[in-house]
Amino acid sequence: MSTLNRRDFLKGAGAIMVGGGLPLSLVELAFADKAQNFTFAYISDSHIQHIKGNKFVRNWDRGLIRAVAEANLMDPKPDFIMYGGDLAQLGTKAEIDHGLELLSPLSQKINFVIGEHDYYLDLGEYWEKKVSPLHYSFDHKGVHFVVLNSILTYDDWINKWPSPEERMNQMAGLDNPNGSPFMVGEKQREWLKKDLSKVAKDTPVVVFSHSPLQKIYKGWNFWTEDAEDVQALLKPFNKVTVLYGHVHQIQYNQIGNISFHSAMATAWPWPYPQTYAQVETHLPKLTVQMNRADPFFERDATGWQMIDVYSGNVALNYSLPENEGRSVAFNPKTGQPEDKKYQAQQGRTLPQTHY
């Protein structure tokens, strides 16, 4: 029997909260001309879950509320906010509306990516009406940003369920063999090809998707069926970064010219799958062992990262409660991101949150 009393426990939990656990990423894009530098914040996977009436699952609400507060306190202020998808848990109007209400104190414009939990009830109808287009692109201070809807799937699967609710429930399970693989799809890839044809090859390109645009683990749908076809469209560009949500854990990879980075969730962490269905060219060895969540501490193993896209190469700095802080930075010698201790890059200081 542990001698830890409630007071010690609360004190410990408090210390952990101060040490990290901010459910927000800050991405910095830095250029030779400092006047062009800018940052944006990235919030993802809040899974706002309706219970009944005006009741929602409190833990998931708190994660998002905290991320919004952190984003508003950032200095320098991010130019805009990216939301990485899975705002809702079961895609209902009540969940999407409540999620939008929690996001509404943000002082910057939000650009949204749709996740499967937002989509599979009404196939994106309410999202498109109320929140955002499902795919689009925009330019900001010399960078071309693309938002893809990467969670589409086969029509046969979509049409086989007796009700939209049943379809949503089946897609909402992490390891449900009745689910179906995600994809960007031919129509959207055609759009992407056309969109990128107007972009100079030396323009930095940042792509947002919900599922990874690489094949990591099919059993848990950490997977995009036509990932290679999307990667082929991105291949002609000198500097490409793909940022995604969905996996609720730290992942990074390099495939050719493309750096891949995931963001953690504001809701809960997923553990790493026991066995990754790895093909040699996909993920490098995963060296970050994330502790499984302590069920008595709602924020355990969620975390935050500062993402520094310096000269087109990304460095992420992770702060993990009850775990050693880590850095993942691009190593030009090996041409891929690698874990290492954080070192200030060329005397530059990353933006901080002030309390």
Ligand SMILES: [Fe+2]
């Ligand atoms: Fe998610």
Ligand SMILES: [Fe+2]
């Ligand atoms: Fe997801």
